Structure formats: C-alpha cells, structure tokens
Amino acid sequence: MQVDRQRLSLDDILNARLIVEGDAQGEPDFSPLREDFDILSQGQSQVTSIVNGKISQTRQWTLQLAPLREGKLEIPAISLGKDRSDPVEVEVASGGQAAGETGPKPLFLKAEIETSSPYVQQVIDYRVKVYFRQEPQRAVLSEPRAEGATIQQYGEDRGYDESVDGQLYRVIERRYQVIPQRSGTLRIQAPRLEAMIPDPNRSRRDPFADLDEAFGGRLFQSFPQIPGVTHPGRRVVERAQDVEIEVRAQPSGADTPWLPATSVQLSDEWSPSPPSFRVGEPVTRTLTITAQGTTAAQLPELDLGAIQAAQVYPDQPKAEDLTTGPAPAAVKTFKVALVPTRAGALTLPEIRLPWWDTVADQQRVVVVPERSVQVAPAPGGTQQPVAPQPSPLPQSAPSAPPVPAAESPESPESLAPAKAGDREASAGLWPWLTLAIGLGWLLTLLWWFWERRARRASTRQARVEPRFVEEDFASLGSALQAVKAACLANDPRAARGGLIGWARQRWPADPPAGLEGIAARMDDETLSGRLRAIDRAIYAPPGTAWDGAGAWAELESALKAASQRSTRPDAQAIPDLYPQV
DSSP: OEESOSEEETTSOEEEEEEEESSOOSOOOOGGGGGTEEEEEEEEEEEEEEETTEEEEEEEEEEEEEESSSEEEEEOOOEETTEEOOOEEEEEESOOSOTTOOSSOSEEEEEEESOSSOBTTOOEEEEEEEEESSOOEEEEEOOOBOTTEEEEEOSOOEEEEEEETTEEEEEEEEEEEEEESSSEEEEEBOOEEEEEEEOTTSOOOOTTHHHHHHHTSOTTTTOOOOBTTTBOEEEEEEEOOOEEEEEBOOOTTOOSSOOEESEEEEEEEEESSSOOOBTTOOEEEEEEEEEESSOGGGOOOOOOOOOTTEEEEEOOOEEEEEOSSSSOEEEEEEEEEEEEOSSEEEEEOOEEEEEEETTTTEEEEEEEOOEEEEEBOOTTOOOOOOOOOOOOOOOOOOOOOOOOGGGOTTSGGGGSOOOHHHHHHHHHHHHHHHHHHHHHHHHHHHHHHHHHHHHHHHHHHHHSOOOOOHHHHHHHHHHHHHHHHHHHTTOHHHHHHHHHHHHHHHSSSSOOSSHHHHHHHHTOHHHHHHHHHHHHHHTSOTTOOOOHHHHHHHHHHHHHHHHHHTTSOGGGSOOOSSOOO
C-alpha cells in the first residue's frame, strides 16, 4: 500500500494506491479501512506489457481516504488471495487549515441536538450547520449515522448569516429527525462535508495561458472556467463532532400504546353538523389526532368501543407528516359512518388516547366524552309491530271453597254420616260447575278458530297482489322516474330513496323496509346483487366510483315489469287450490 503523504490535517484527503503484480484474481477487501477512514472514491486500472516476449500484468486500485479522527492512524494490511500488503501509519493533526494559512477557518461544521436524554421512540431534532466565508465548489454533505436509531431529513435547508469570533459567516442549516429504537447510549456520527475551496498558496495562472503563447494567439482564452482546474483550489473534508446521548426506557406504568410527544389533541366533528340521527340514515363522524413532537407513523389507532343499535362503517385512516412548522408534527384522521338501526336512545362510548408529555415528563390522556343521542324513526315508516300476546283462556267457575280443618277427611268428625240436606246441596252444585267448565272450553275453541282464520287471511293478503287504481299508478311512474334520474346522476343515496318510495307505492299494504326487502320481493339474484351494490356505494370511501347508468340498465326492465304486474285486478289472481276455512 502506498500513500501520497505521512502527515495531514483532519480536513485533508489522503490518496492511497494498492498495486498487485501478476495475474491476480478477485477483489481486495477494503472494509478494515472504514474503522478510521471514510472511503470517498475508489478506482481500478490494469496494465499489460510485453518486454522481450515476456508478458506482465499489473493491477492498481486508487483510493481517496478521509480520516475520521486525529492522532496516529494505521492503514491495515489489505488481503488479495494469498497476498497481503504492509500496514502503513499516518499522522492526522487537528489543524483544520492548510499549512501556512492564517486567520479564521474558511469552512467548518457544527452539529446540535435538542435533548441529551430522550425517551425511546421520542423524536429528536438534530441539526447540522455548515459555516463558510466563501461559497465552496462541488460541496457534498453525507447523511448522519446512528446504530439503533432511524434518521430522516425533514423540511427544507435554511440559509442565514451568523457572526463567529467577530467574523461573518454564511450558514446553511439542515434538519433531521432522530428516533431511538432502544434505550441506552446512542452515538450519532456527524455527517461529512466534501468540498473544493480556493487555495491562496497555489498559483492562479491559467493553465491554458501557455498553450495560447505556444500557438501565438488566444485560442483557449474563451474556454469555460472549471473550478479546481482553471481556478486552482484544494479538496477538503470537514465534519462536526459526534454526539452521544442517553436514551431512557419507557417509564414503568405508562399506558399503551406508547406515544411520546410534546402536545396531543383529539377533535370530534360530525357531518351534517349538527348531526341528525334517524333510523336508516348515515351520519359521518370524523376524529382527528393532531400531535407535535412525533411522526405520522407513530400515531396509534383509536378504540371506538362497541356501539349498540347502529351499524358502523369505518373508513381507512389517513396520516400525514407536517413539515412546514418549526417542530415535527403529524395529523391522523379517522372517518366512521354510523347508521342507526333502532329508534330511541343511542350511546356513543367514550374514546381515550393516552400519551406521554416529554416536556412535563408525565402521563396525559385526551378524551372524547361519552355521548347519548336520540334516534328518530325512519321518515314515513312505521315502528316495528309488537307481536300480539295470546289472550288468556276463559276462567272457569271458582272451585269449591276449601274444607275447614274441622271437616278435613283426616279428622274423626268427618267420618260421621252426612245429613240429607247436605247431600242435596252438594248434588245441586256439580251440574253448574260442569256447565261453566264446558262453556270455558267452547270459548277457547272459538278464539283459536278465529285467530287461525285471521292468520291465514293475512298470509293470503301478502301473497295476492293488491289492485291499484289509476292515481296510484301515476305516483308509481313518478317514483320510477326519480330512480332513473338518480342512477343517471350517479347518486346512490338518491337512488336508494327513490327505490324505497317506489316500493311503498308498489306494496302499500306491506311495504318492504329497505333494499334487502325489495330484493326479497323481486326474487331475482342478479337484481338482488345490484340492489346490494347501491347500499355498498353509499358507505364506500370518498372518491369511489359507482356505475349508476349500468345499475339503471339492469333495474329498468325488472322495475317496469313489477309495476305492470301491480295493475292486475284481484279477479286475475290465481285462486288457492284448496279453499280456506
């Protein structure tokens, strides 16, 4: 291994070459160099020569190395197959300026961190500042590194002027989010700045001036200026000091999910506002988490709890990082559609979100309190009928009064012969008692027979289509036009309302409750699938397309056929095969 010098400053670059003679196979392993050096670039060349008929080959690797620390550093032995190079020792001085250069440094870096004792998974604000007096050429800034943490740049670079030791510098500031993934000591390796700066110790003579003189003209006078070539400079590497912090573990007793932040808010909004709760009509609830000092990926899900007497249709949560503010912040939105299924009181349970306040260093909780609302019945609908309770059986005549204890069969006095008057009174009571019992059974039989006829009549009424007059048919046609207009306008909610209105005109005596009921009446699997698709489209996420024209193309013929069947008189209905009694 060969190097271009044995002494250099921390901001200089060391050029090294590894030369291998002969037909060497494979690639050398340069990974041991990374312990004390950054490998800025790496090149390879191969030379084949023939001298006196003898062929020789030489392979060469060229490296540019930037030292990571001061002091005596060793370039370790590099292996290639069975061959190994000799180790080389170099000395790195603190300096930071070229030899002979006096005055303030033209270029340097600083690294700053928000806190030195964060919690695990707490977002840390890490800033790198590049100070320069004259703008460098071809400046490249690497990324900071830390084992056991994620690092991500956020926001735009910020430029401003700052005075250091009486000298005015231009500052470029870049910000990063560092999130420790485990507790303990965390070392953040500062980024490296590689740049070309002017070198006052080198001649500024234009290298093309000699060519102009040789050719006796100004052939190269208008050649574009190339930094570092037409204007001599030197390549430097600057880095800030590494930062070590102690990461604290999650406190014992802290709630889960673990959310360290500086501020957390939970808002609750409704659409429409104020909300109106009615059976079968959806109401959209929007819950929004707004947090500072955290990222969108760290915001947890919300436990909405169990809601009785309502169907819940949650939308996909949306999370977003906010990078325009002075500190990292994030927003997460949850949308839920609630469709009440029963009139009366509806309770929305409490929603809690625990989080850890990293400023006050204590546990906090944001709460959306429990809420009770009243749900109105469906518009134009009827309440669910209550099943009739069976009438009690007619009571029979009261039984004979209990025998007094003195006349109990077990008493000796009861063994005495009864008197003639007592036998006559007992014989006269039993016929009346038998008559009352028989009348009770007769009334029970008549009630059962009447209830059976009423039940069969109700079933027959549901089976035989009712007769419509001309006025009813006109309103049925209007309902069909409303369904058509809603479908062609791609409005599934209006289409559902039009279909329910059509069903009420079609079956006025026993209208179906919703689209599922209409599907059951139509008894068509294809049509049932299309009706269910309308319900799904109503509660689909925003932006989901619904093919209303296609839905009307499938519904039109079936709805018109059902409307025509509804005008058929009762006399045309097929009579029952067996007469009902």
